[in-house]
Amino acid sequence: MTTIRTDPPTPAPLAQLHPDGITRPFWEAATSHRLVCQQCAGCASRRLPPTSHCNRCRSASYEWVELPGTGTVYSFTVTRHAFVPYLRDHVPYTVVLVELDEAPGVRLIAQAVAPCVDDIRIGDAVTVVWDDAGDGVTVPKAQRTSA
Amino acid sequence: MACEAIVLAADDAGLSVSDIDGFALYSLTLDPAILAETLGIPEIRFSATLTGGGGGSAGGVGLAATATAAGIADVVVTLMTLQQADRRLGASFEHSANHDSSFDFVSPSGMLAPGQMFAMLAMRHMHQYGTRREHFAEVAVAQRANAVRRSTALLREPLSINDYFSAPMLSDPLCRFDFCLESDGAVACITVSADRAADLRQPPVHVLAHAHGGAGGWGKAFQRMQMPDDYFASSGHRPVAQRLFEQADVEPSDIDVAELYDHYSPAVIMQLEDYGFCGIGEGGPFVGEGHIRWPGGSLPVNTHGGNLSEAYVIGMTHVVEAVEQLRGTAVNQVADASLALVTGGPAALPTSGLILGSTR
Numbered sequence: 001m002t003t004i005r006t007d008p009p010t011p012a013p014l015a016q017l018h019p020d021g022i023t024r025p026f027w028e029a030a031t032s033h034r035l036v037c038q039q040c041a042g043c044a045s046r047r048l049p050p051t052s053h054c055n056r057c058r059s060a061s062y063e064w065v066e067l068p069g070t071g072t073v074y075s076f077t078v079t080r081h082a083f084v085p086y087l088r089d090h091v092p093y094t095v096v097l098v099e100l101d102e103a104p105g106v107r108l109i110a111q112a113v114a115p116c117v118d119d120i121r122i123g124d125a126v127t128v129v130w131d132d133a134g135d136g137v138t139v140p141k142a143q144r145t146s147a
Numbered sequence: 148m149a150c151e152a153i154v155l156a157a158d159d160a161g162l163s164v165s166d167i168d169g170f171a172l173y174s175l176t177l178d179p180a181i182l183a184e185t186l187g188i189p190e191i192r193f194s195a196t197l198t199g200g201g202g203g204s205a206g207g208v209g210l211a212a213t214a215t216a217a218g219i220a221d222v223v224v225t226l227m228t229l230q231q232a233d234r235r236l237g238a239s240f241e242h243s244a245n246h247d248s249s250f251d252f253v254s255p256s257g258m259l260a261p262g263q264m265f266a267m268l269a270m271r272h273m274h275q276y277g278t279r280r281e282h283f284a285e286v287a288v289a290q291r292a293n294a295v296r297r298s299t300a301l302l303r304e305p306l307s308i309n310d311y312f313s314a315p316m317l318s319d320p321l322c323r324f325d326f327c328l329e330s331d332g333a334v335a336c337i338t339v340s341a342d343r344a345a346d347l348r349q350p351p352v353h354v355l356a357h358a359h360g361g362a363g364g365w366g367k368a369f370q371r372m373q374m375p376d377d378y379f380a381s382s383g384h385r386p387v388a389q390r391l392f393e394q395a396d397v398e399p400s401d402i403d404v405a406e407l408y409d410h411y412s413p414a415v416i417m418q419l420e421d422y423g424f425c426g427i428g429e430g431g432p433f434v435g436e437g438h439i440r441w442p443g444g445s446l447p448v449n450t451h452g453g454n455l456s457e458a459y460v461i462g463m464t465h466v467v468e469a470v471e472q473l474r475g476t477a478v479n480q481v482a483d484a485s486l487a488l489v490t491g492g493p494a495a496l497p498t499s500g501l502i503l504g505s506t507r
Contacts, residue, residue: 014255020248027251049252049371055363074379075271081317083260095258097267097372107372111256122274139255 015133022050030138033130035069038062046103069128071098096142110142149228152335161348169193169220171211173203193220202492204462206499209357211338227463228333264369266318269413272380276428284311285434286412287324294452297478302456325412327454334463352473356394358387359499367495382417382493395502399423403484406465409453441479450479462491473505
């Protein structure tokens with residue numbers, strides 16, 4: 001999967017994670033630039049963010065499977081106001097809700113790789129790319145797939 | 148501030164604070180233990196808080212109605228008090244309990260504020276249904292016109308469509324005037340049984356229906372963004388709406404005035420759809436045709452100015468306005484108003500609603 005150092009980098013406060021027993025495998029895979037999600041052992045449905053139980057068949061058994069890391073823009077917002085002071089130099093930026101391929105109905109929230117302010121539309125194809133934000137933390141970003 | 152509101156509400160009803168024996172609250176408010184001690188309340192028989200956030204405002208009154216109808220308590224207070232000196236609710240969720248392993252799937256994107264999250268729903272609504280910023284503007288402009296006439300409103304400068312489109316965009320498609328105010332305030336509402344109400348100072352306003360909840364898939368809603376496609380770009384109110392109308396045995400067209408929770412202007416449009424005042428996806432044109440205006444609209448909405456223009460006390464001012472409308476004492480009085488809808492949310496589960504009536 002594409003590796004990039006985005007510009008501007010993810011601000012440090014946004015790259016503070018709190019993994020627990022259920023979510024840790026996602027973030028570990030992220031450090032090796034792999035997008036994974038849970039797949040229910042009972043009904044094979046896929047889900048993200050990670051949860052203890054399948055909300056379709058209530059099975060608590062699952063495995064982690066790798067996704068292709070592509071998807072479609074379901075919605076987005078271009079944030080122009082710094083809602084917290086440390087984002088003052090970071091605005092404007094675009095947050096994208098990505099409906100992931102091979103995981104129907106599952107959406108990933110990711111910041112779009114600059115420069116795509118005012119350039120992303122619902123329905124656009126995007127690729128998940130990874131920002132190694134330091135201290136062993138890697139976060140997903142969304143990049144418009146070139147035609 | 149909270150105690151003052153309770154004392155004034157009791158006085159308005161013709162009750163003594165000593166008569167209060169219950170609290171039916173929703174999140175982010177004061178602990179009844181402190182209120183009871185501070186106000187010298189002889190005995191508490193009911194103390195409950197609805198889960199969720201602003202979505203519970205109307206539901207808090209519903210909880211009170213449940214307690215009085217069941218005979219658990221006689222005089223139940225629903226309260227919201229808000230002092231935002233330490234932390235502004237609209238700025239960011241990051242210092243709240245949300246900043247846990249689950250919020251790790253949100254915050255790295257830079258989406259921290261509820262307004263950014265709601266913008267996602269608004270953008271999707273525009274895409275799916277052709278809703279335009281002009282429609283959001285109409286909500287803001289119509290509500291401001293109501294606030295202008297109200298001496299207690301915080302924003303009393305008229306708002307024009309030009310003012311709206313000149314305002315800075317905060318998070319597309321939402322501009323400054325699509326966001327609610329953030330203010331300090333306290334509102335207390337007292338619920339008693341219908342029999343007891345008949346003996347009190349004010350003409351009673353009756354709880355004809357109350358409901359809270361929503362589809363399980365609505366869940367944490369725009370804090371997780373995993374709602375099914377069917378109702379992603381909605382207020383999450385559809386199940387609550389259905390139960391309210393069934394309970395009260397009325398139709399949307401019977402409602403005289405609607406006080407709809409308005410943290411963001413598109414939320415009003417989505418609720419108009421989910422409560423059946425227009426079809427799903429038709430909320431934009433519905434407001435565009437002037438239906439929510441006071442006076443003259445077929446369904447005046449947020450006649451007090453709402454969270455957008457009057458004050459933000461997390462939905463409780465909507466309850467006050469509905470009561471004033473049904474007593475016939477509202478500043479922007481809807482002629483012969485006898486049925487009012489009040490809602491709380493959209494936010495995380497539960498959303499909630501009330502149908503109030505001037506007669507049983």
